[in-house]
Amino acid sequence: MESIRQLIKAKVPTSIMALIIQGILSLPPTISRYLIAEFTAPKKSQMSWIRMIETSTWKGAWIGPNIAKYQEDDLLSHRIREADMIIYKVHGGAFRVGHCTMYMDVFQNWIHLLKENHNINALILSIDYSLAPECMYPVPVLECVAAYEYLINTLNIPGSKIILSGDSAGGALCLETLIRVYAPNILQDINASRSNFEAEIPAGILLVSPLVSANTSSWLWQFENDIITPELASRVLKEYLNLPEATNTDDLHLLKLAHISKDFDRFAPKNVMVYVGEQEVMRDDILALAHTVKKDKTCNVYIRKEDCLHDWYFIRELVKAQDKHILTSSDEEFVTFAARSLSEAAINFKNPSISSTAQLDTLAKSLLVGKQTQSHSTHLIPEIETEAISVSPIIA
Numbered sequence: 001m002e003s004i005r006q007l008i009k010a011k012v013p014t015s016i017m018a019l020i021i022q023g024i025l026s027l028p029p030t031i032s033r034y035l036i037a038e039f040t041a042p043k044k045s046q047m048s049w050i051r052m053i054e055t056s057t058w059k060g061a062w063i064g065p066n067i068a069k070y071q072e073d074d075l076l077s078h079r080i081r082e083a084d085m086i087i088y089k090v091h092g093g094a095f096r097v098g099h100c101t102m103y104m105d106v107f108q109n110w111i112h113l114l115k116e117n118h119n120i121n122a123l124i125l126s127i128d129y130s131l132a133p134e135c136m137y138p139v140p141v142l143e144c145v146a147a148y149e150y151l152i153n154t155l156n157i158p159g160s161k162i163i164l165s166g167d168s169a170g171g172a173l174c175l176e177t178l179i180r181v182y183a184p185n186i187l188q189d190i191n192a193s194r195s196n197f198e199a200e201i202p203a204g205i206l207l208v209s210p211l212v213s214a215n216t217s218s219w220l221w222q223f224e225n226d227i228i229t230p231e232l233a234s235r236v237l238k239e240y241l242n243l244p245e246a247t248n249t250d251d252l253h254l255l256k257l258a259h260i261s262k263d264f265d266r267f268a269p270k271n272v273m274v275y276v277g278e279q280e281v282m283r284d285d286i287l288a289l290a291h292t293v294k295k296d297k298t299c300n301v302y303i304r305k306e307d308c309l310h311d312w313y314f315i316r317e318l319v320k321a322q323d324k325h326i327l328t329s330s331d332e333e334f335v336t337f338a339a340r341s342l343s344e345a346a347i348n349f350k351n352p353s354i355s356s357t358a359q360l361d362t363l364a365k366s367l368l369v370g371k372q373t374q375s376h377s378t379h380l381i382p383e384i385e386t387e388a389i390s391v392s393p394i395i396a
Helices: 002-011 014-026 029-040 044-049 073-082 104-118 139-154 169-182 230-241 253-259 283-296 325-348 357-369
Strands: 050-054 059-063 085-090 122-127 162-167 204-208 271-277 300-306 386-388
Touching (some): 002 029, 014 230, 044 050, 044 104, 059 104, 085 104, 085 139, 085 169, 085 325, 104 122, 104 325, 122 139, 139 169, 162 169, 169 204, 169 253, 204 325, 271 283, 271 325, 283 300
Parallel strands (some): 085 122, 162 204, 204 271
Antiparallel strands (some): 050 059, 059 122, 300 386
């Protein structure tokens, strides 16, 4: 099966692949999940990189080199605390399909590049949240909150070592997780202040084609080739939010995300990176929120737009063969963004794991410029297709 998957990914044109994904997502969830799982299952060679974890409130996977051998909780916890960076990942899939190890190729790229280019030892915590319609809102987001609180409260990982990443539905889950952890009163009052100052806000977040609004009337349905179709959108609203039957829409906080217009530093990391497709139906909503955050000037915002469909960065079969260089540069761009975010957070948050000014300077330099022994160069946020602003550091 693994060889068949690789053949399909290599030989099927992107236009046909988009239609195949459209068709799979339109199927009943049990069938759709099975096909997605078969197509995105980890390779045998990747199994040593995966350590599944399940608690009473959430489940997921730790991902990193040889982490499968850490079966004892104490040894696993020590390995986690020794890591320089933790990437907290929430996958997409319209809340109804997908799993925590579906992007293993990307995860391995990240970890290799962070080590090779920036001498950072990173681990990924990928969340395996419950899926709709069996588990409707807010169950998945509460699981994501529980996993994040496990990271910062049980393992005591400082926010200055954490980078979040969410694609599509996972983007919405990441954003609401941050709100619920750091400024939960926003769910009732958009202007409410941050209330949790005991935990540091994370260093950065990567949002790839994030779902930021449930108002599908503003979506660009003229992009008929996108994998998001009107039929899928209706299914998501029904299966995850129980719309239009839901009687108390005030409890559906996903509907409020797009209405936040200021003070994003109440819950958002200082550094925010957004990847969006020019041909995706949610493009304008995504860009509207990204530019609102930029206008607020409490976060650094980096936007990368490519002439691609929804979730092009993670669903790499949607990128044409002649454009695969986009994925390579995007990987390098993200890990440089993550390294810089980590360096800035270590300085701004006075990370207690750094015992002296000399150590801090060494860490900052290594993260910003990478290992001097590397033969290839890296750049802080490549200029290709990227917009950026710089603002004063935010102290959490």
